[in-house]
Amino acid sequence: xxxxxxxxxxxxxxxxxxxxxxxxxxxxxxxxxxxxxxxxxxxxxxxxxxxxxxxxxxxxxxxxxxxxxxxxxxxxxxxxxxxxxxxxxxxxxxxxxxxxxxxxxxxxxxxxxxxxxxxxxxxxxxxxxxxxxxxxxxxxxxxxxxxxxxxxxxxxxxxxxxxxxxxxxxxxxxxxxxxxxxxxxxxxxxxxxxxxxxxxxxxxxxxxxxxxxxxxxxxxxxxxxxxxxxxxxxxxxxxxxxxxxxxxxxxxxxxxxxxxxxxxxxxxxxxxxxxxxxxxxxxxxxxxxxxxxxxxxxxxxxxxxxxxxxxxxxxxxxxxxxxxxxxxxxxxxxxxxxxxxxxxxxxxxxxxxxxxxxxxxxxxxxxxxxxxxxxxxxxxxxxxxxxxxxxxxxxxxxxxxxxxxxxxxxxxxxxxxxxxx
Numbered sequence: 367x368x369x370x371x372x373x374x375x376x377x378x379x380x381x382x383x384x385x386x387x388x389x390x391x392x393x394x395x396x397x398x399x400x401x402x403x404x405x406x407x408x409x410x411x412x413x414x415x416x417x418x419x420x421x422x423x424x425x426x427x428x429x430x431x432x433x434x435x436x437x438x439x440x441x442x443x444x445x446x447x448x449x450x451x452x453x454x455x456x457x458x459x460x461x462x463x464x465x466x467x468x469x470x471x472x473x474x475x476x477x478x479x480x481x482x483x484x485x486x487x488x489x490x491x492x493x494x495x496x497x498x499x500x501x502x503x504x505x506x507x508x509x510x511x512x513x514x515x516x517x518x519x520x521x522x523x524x525x526x527x528x529x530x531x532x533x534x535x536x537x538x539x540x541x542x543x544x545x546x547x548x549x550x551x552x553x554x555x556x557x558x559x560x561x562x563x564x565x566x567x568x569x570x571x572x573x574x575x576x577x578x579x580x581x582x583x584x585x586x587x588x589x590x591x592x593x594x595x596x597x598x599x600x601x602x603x604x605x606x607x608x609x610x611x612x613x614x615x616x617x618x619x620x621x622x623x624x625x626x627x628x629x630x631x632x633x634x635x636x637x638x639x640x641x642x643x644x645x646x647x648x649x650x651x652x653x654x655x656x657x658x659x660x661x662x663x664x665x666x667x668x669x670x671x672x673x674x675x676x677x678x679x680x681x682x683x684x685x686x687x688x689x690x691x692x693x694x695x696x697x698x699x700x701x702x703x704x705x706x707x708x709x710x711x712x713x714x715x716x717x718x719x720x721x722x723x724x725x726x727x728x729x730x731x732x733x734x735x736x737x738x739x740x741x742x743x744x745x746x747x748x749x750x751x752x753x754x755x756x757x758x759x760x761x762x763x764x765x766x767x768x769x770x771x772x773x774x775x776x777x778x779x780x781x782x783x784x785x786x787x
Contacts, residue, residue, distance in 0.1 A: 373773040374649035376680040382755040384769060388643075393771040394635035396606040396778055405444070408613040409451035413600065416616030417624055422452070422598055425529065426459035431466065432529035435550050438472040439482050442608045443535040443546075446488030448600060452531065453494060461529070469498045469523060471532075471554025474561055476687075498523055502558040512589040514582060516564050519557030520594050532591075532618065533600045536629040538779045540663045540722055541568060543578040544629060546601045547622030548587035551594055560590070565718040569705055573722055575663040576633075576779040578626060591618045603628040606650075606774055633779040635772075640670045640782065642767035645755065646775030648679035655679060655695070655739060655747075656686035659723060661775030666726045668770045668780035674731040676758045677749075677775075681738030694720055698748045701725065733758045 371393065372379045384390060413422035426432065434452055436445040449468065456466060468491060470478060477499050484492060491497075506519040507526075524530055532550035539545045553561040567582040578584060599618045603611045603625055611632060614625040644665040648658030658679035665675040686692040694704070694717055704721050726732070733750040735758050744751040752758035772778045 371771060373645070373647040373678060373771065375647060375678060376652050376682065380678075380755065382759075385759065387766040388764075389766075389768050391637065391639065391641055391768050391770050393773065394637065394778060394780070395772070395774045396633045396635065397631070398607050399605040399609065399611050399632075401611055403610050403612065405447035405610055405613075406451045408610065409448055409600065409615075410455060412613040412615035413452070413455055413598070416598070416621065417614060418617030418620035419598060422455055422531075422615070423459045425597055426456050426461055429461060429528035431527055432456055432461050432531060433524050433527040434466065434468045435471045435524065435530070435532045435555055436468055436487065437534045437545075437550060437554060438470050438475050439478055439486055440475050441535060441545055442537065442604055443533065443602060444608070444610065445486050445533060446491065447610065448533050448602065448613075449487060449491050452533075452600065453491070456529075463494045466495045467498055467523060467527070468495055469500055469521060469555060471550050472500055473553030473556065474502055474558065500555050502556065502561065506557040510593045512586050512593065514567055514586040514589065516560060516567075516586050516590070518552070518590045518593050519560045520551065520590075521555040524555050525594065529598070530594065530596050531598045531600065532596055535602045535604050536622070536625045537604070537777060538576040538629070538633055538660075538664070540575050540660065540719060541565060541573055542584045542587060543576055543581045544626050546625060547599065548584070548591040548596070548618050550599075551591040551596060552587045556590070564590075566705065568718045568721055569701070575660070575667060576630070588619050601625040603632060605632055606777060630779065630781070633777055634781045635778050636781050636783050637668055637770065638783050639768070641668055641673060641770040642670055642764060643674045643676065643759075643762055643769045644669045644772065645676040645769065646678065646772035646778075648677065648776050649774050651776035652680045653683040654686050655681045655684070655736075656688070656691055656719075658776065659719065660777070661772065662726060662732060663722065664772060664775050664778045664780060666730060667782070668772070669730055671729060674733065674762050674764075676733050676735060676752075676755065676762075678735045678755060679738070681736050684738065685743070691717060691720075695747050696743070698746065699724070731762075733761060
């Protein structure tokens with residue numbers, strides 16, 4: 367028996383043992399770097415030596431005003447460390463603070479309150495420039511239609527700005543492959559209709575956590591950014607502790623592609639074979655089941671086609687902060703029902719995550735270890751409940767099994783060394 371294995375569970379760690387007959391293929395976690403990057407100097411170096419564009423200074427000196435689009439609290443981007451350097455560089459190019467606006471690209475997420483804004487942007491930025499909260503339901507301009515036949519409605523303030531800069535960070539994502547890049551435009555500053563249409567593209571290709579190749583959602587985001595005329599991108603790669611590893615700047619596609627390769631080196635965990643059972647903590651996305659689902663998507667990449675996922679998630683805030691999303695989880699709809707309602711415009715585009723979730727459930731057994739959600743609620747979602755990991759292991763019914771453990775499941779990206787495996 368393999369004893370003393372520890373994984374995070376909220377703010378504590380829990381220990382468990384694997385039974386005799388189980389073969390541990392590995393305990394895999396993303397990287398934590400000791401690299402000390404000065405964010406201010408790192409941003410300036412990146413924007414002065416960009417990928418695929420002129421320097422930010424050369425672009426800005428021909429412009430009269432600028433908008434900087436920041437992602438919201440749902441993303442770990444340390445905007446408060448990135449924006450001050452951008453403001454100073456724009457000042458150097460002749461655009462003063464009073465001609466610069468920061469827009470929160472929140473897509474369909476909730477608005478940030480004053481405390482959350484200060485945490486995201488920093489007091490210095492709040493005092494220097496105007497801040498606008500994007501509204502996906504008003505003040506929009508149609509900038510055209512993408513090759514994917516998505517009507518692209520974008521925030522009026524961004525469309526009318528001379529210089530358009532997007533910032534973000536790169537982490538694995540279940541729909542667009544990775545966050546960051548053109549995601550700052552769609553869903554960031556797009557209209558509700560555009561976001562719904564974009565996310566609905568998931569039914570036309572095989573979406574996977576961390577998948578870029580053939581990803582129509584990402585392609586549509588990038589086409590929308592081109593239609594808008596996004597001038598410049600600044601993306602950070604972060605380690606597992608959300609510390610800045612590197613800064614990439616320049617063209618919205620070329621710079622983000624290089625950033626994604628950097629992110630794969632951080633979050634990617636090479637595995638030689640898939641496992642019968644994957645035990646994954648939802649850390650660091652622990653507060654709701656909706657957020658913890660990232661660990662399920664990651665686990666599905668490491669599990670055999672008939673495998674089992676043991677999903678260890680505290681979920682101290684319940685199922686979701688969104689009433690609509692929570693209702694859909696409890697209704698446990700199939701893919702056809704989800705898209706019928708979505709195509710009618712009755713659900714936010716992010717509900718497409720439930721489409722992927724339903725596909726994973728149809729393929730794999732999922733046992734949830736949680737004390738934040740009652741057994742009846744877990745079962746209503748079409749999942750199994752276990753009071754602890756030992757019980758979950760027993761409930762697999764397996765006397766022998768290859769097992770993979772993901773202590774940081776929500777930010778891990780299993781990469782099969784032999785994809786034909």
